[in-house]
Amino acid sequence: MKQKAFVVLWALSVGLISGCQQLDNNSPQNATTPTIEANATINRQLAKQALNSTLAYDIVESLTVEVGPRLAGTEQDLIAVDWAVKKLTHLGFDKVYKEPVQVPVWLRGYASASITAPYPQPLVITALGGSVATPKEGITAPIIRFDDLQSLIEANAADVKGKIVFIDHKTERHRTAKGYVMTVGGRSKGAVEAAKKGAVAVVIRSIGTDHDRMAHTGMMRYQNDVVKIPAAAMSNPDADLINAMLKRQQPITLSLNLSSQNRGVATSYNVIAEVTGSTKPEEVVLISAHLDSWDEGTGAIDDGAGVAIVAAAGKLIQDLPQKPARTIRVVLYAAEELGLVGGKAYAKAHAQEMAKHYIATESDFGAGRIYQLDVKVNPEVVDKVLQEHALLSEVGVAPGNNNAYGGPDVSMLPKLGVPVASLRQDGTDYFDYHHTPNDTLDKIDPEALAQNVAVYAQFAYTMAQSTIDLRPLVQPKANQ
Template structure:
């Protein structure tokens, strides 16, 4: 592997400009030279950053996980093999106090997934079940389409009137470096079956929650309300949603057949895999870096979240290789069962409830493998934020005014008072691949991975060495 030398500021600029023309990039580069903060680093930080830029740990670890294990659906044998892999990898890298903290999750297995337009223009559609969804009858459902351009249109529709129909909810997700369009677009995935079920629908199909134009549908977890009978729900690929919209725009009644046969399989084991670098002076004080080990079953979980595992493991390894000894304990967590409702995050918060006061700072890498372009704070106190600003200066990156909870699995402990921060990655293209068969290792850029490790190891060292209570 060639030596990786691009600086963190340069890679951040490349990520932010990934969708622009060469002329626009040149103009932005000139402007960035004036606005990007100047780096302020100690010799120790400079040493760590050089080692990180030259490292291939994150890239190699992600390759290992996605090649040797592949898809890792929560609760399955594949996720169990991933836990064994993680413990062996932590031992190989030299971590201490390696362990699995088990918990149980509701098991769900994907089945047959087919959809087709029966009339007026017969043809196949590409669809996938949403996580946790119930099945159609084995023979499928045939029904006319009731079309809602957005989720809000469905929510505002009168009760009744959809009896026996298959609801189609469209609505496009907007691209943004920080994925700001995901929350609004995700409402239809999360609650579409409930809203349609209230109104008598037989099933739901949605435009995938994604930003691509590939003929790959995006899966993801959905929810049923307890007081509404569950109905099947699946996601169409974006081109198939476009095709269905064009057909509907012709003003004819559109009838489709939908067959999806997922099934719930009862409680299954999952777990959080933990390894540590034990602190030299304050070993009881804990800094968490993490990713999540599970993935959806359509791709190999490279961007979501094999990259986060590689970055967290890789940053800790660079710190060990440097010979520097952190004052505080660095705890690396490979969370389980994130995709089906942050089960690993909640399990960790419950198990460690009596020790959360000793958790100094926490963060998670779970937004792909794009370059880090800013630092976000989930720290309330002035002293802690001063340290985060110093970390940003050491990276040559701006501090964002946008708050953070540190990442999905950090949320449960953040809500219980643990300070958090996030190294914000450029996710402009992340939702092109998210939860699809296209989330594979070839989407990982080794130079971006090394830049992420540079950012994370800088944060680890500076947060460990700071004589600061991040709660103040």
């Protein structure tokens, strides 16, 4: 069905639901009308409560003030776990518990860089997550610039050997994460590709859309059979500065010093809360976020906002006079920033329950308003599922497509047969603050945050009540 036509049906279905009381008693639809009416009434009630509540903002304010930055594997991480258990218990969920997760321990340490020739100037940098340190005296070497990761891969090794690789890939601004997806490979794979060609370090232009003199951190990866070299990100203005220097057509020498450390593993926890289903308690609608954050800011938009959204949505459903059919499970994952560690641990720990996971989603894209609902379900029921969420149009959400991935920590679940949904948020300014010291509470619009809660509460409740069979995700071929 064409998108424009479906939007019309979406809107019409709202009218049909709200007008269903007009059906006479002889109507063949009358037997299902009370359920439709009841669900519509409850969904509107949930939305109204969410839009008029400060609960989500209060939760993220509490997290950023009372805990602050919470890098996985650190003392602050465990403080965050304790905070989450107490907060969810205080909110009155039927069940609150935690599950242990082994997480990598990495400490940022000290980071500095400067241009030593031909125009000596300091630079603003930060170590990338997982990076090894430089020697204590640092590294000083000529830089070699590349437009992007692919240009580095295609470069002559003789040109790179002994130099510091500078990957200068600008992140474009989009409502979606499109720009980030295009540039993040330089961060995650740059050190490996540079080391393969004999580089002594790699420094990237920050993966961000801002013009602030702040560097964006984020996780990078090493490869066991490739030497590990230090990796850092510089602020966008400093990347521009280097480009201006390069126009003078003189060799540029950079000095880099990092004291970051990898310290093995530690125990953290996925924190879980449940609203027990009334008639199908063994079946799960999973709504989630990640509890950890980077250590530069206070983790307000990444992902304190998500924690607040799913906790507040779950609380609204918890307080209903009649619980929905399925269990609503709120999961706050550990160590997402260090490699989806909590998400992978959850999938492994709950492997025997995957068939009972009705649908899953994650909030991990800040606090911008949700504008579209995408799903990944049985292709034959996509239209039915989207129409079932017709009331979301009243809070500004349009029907989308069947191409959802669910969010980072649930992205592995479709391979296990679990349907997922993506509640698409407006991320136009998200990468201005992402992974920087500027990720703080003032970046959250309370009204937009409340709209997210309204959408998540309605989505979770509708899915917990749904009678649609969402599986299998891929239809078998006709000859099978």
